[in-house]
Amino acid sequence: MDYTGRLTTHLPEAVRLLMFKADGGVSIWHDGGSSVKPQNWMTPPTAIEEGDGFMVVRKVKGEDRLDIAISEVLSDTEHDMGEAAALEKDGVERDLQELLAGQPHWCGEGLRLVRREWPTDIGPVDLMCRDEDDGWIAVEIKRIATIESVEQLTRYLERIRLDPAMGACRGVLAAQAIKPQARTLAEARGIACVEVDLAVLRGEREPDLTLFA
Secondary structure, three states, X not given: OEEEOOOEEEOXXXXXXXXXXXXXXXXXXXXXXXXXXXXXXXXXXXXXXXXXXXXXXXXXXXXXXXXXXXXXOOOOOOOOOOHHHOXXXXXXXXXXXXXXXXXXXXXXXXXXXXXXXXXXXXXXXXXXXXXXXXXXXXXXXXXXXXXXXXXHHHHHHHHHOOOHHHOOOEEEEEEEEEOHHHHHHHHHOOOEEEEOOXXXXXXXXXXXXXXXX
16 A cells, blocks of 8 residues: 555555445554554545556545555455444533534634534534624534544535535634644644633633733
C-alpha cells in the first residue's frame, strides 16, 4: 500500500484487513501494534477504483490517494450494520444538545437555532444555526472532544458545503472538555472550539467571570 497526499508512506506486503464503510471511509488494519487505530485511513467522501489485483482510493476533494496492491484475498465479507449500530449519544451529550439548542449563544455570540439533528448523507450534525450575519454554523456537541470529534465535524462540513447556498458554512465544536490535540487540529481547520459547563446551562450556578487585563 502506498499513500500520497500530505506525506508519502509505504506498507510492505502482509496480511491486512481492509475496511470499506458505507459512508466512503476506508481504513487498513493489521494484527499487532495499536488495537484502536488503523495503519492508514481515508475519511469520506472518497472515490474507489477496483481492478485486477489493485484498488485505488482517492479523496473527492484533495490530492490524498491510496494505491493498494492485492496479492491474495483470504476473506471477502459484507455486513449491514443497520441504523442500530450508530453510536447513541450518552445522557450528558443528549442533555448538552437539548440545552444548547435552547441557548445557542453559548456556542457563539448572536447564534440562533435553525434545526437540531440537521441531516447529511453521512449522518446528522447536532445543531445547525445562523449567526448575526445570517451565515450558516454547524455545531457538533461532545462530552469530551477528541481528534475524532474534529474529523467527524470536518466530514459533516464537507458534505454540507456541497450545497452552493451553504458553501461558507463554518463549524463549531462544543464540549465540556476539549483535548489539546483536538483544539490544535480544529484551529488548523478553521473550526471554533467552545467549552461549556452543564451546570451553568442548567442554571444551577452562575458562569465564572473572566477578567481581561
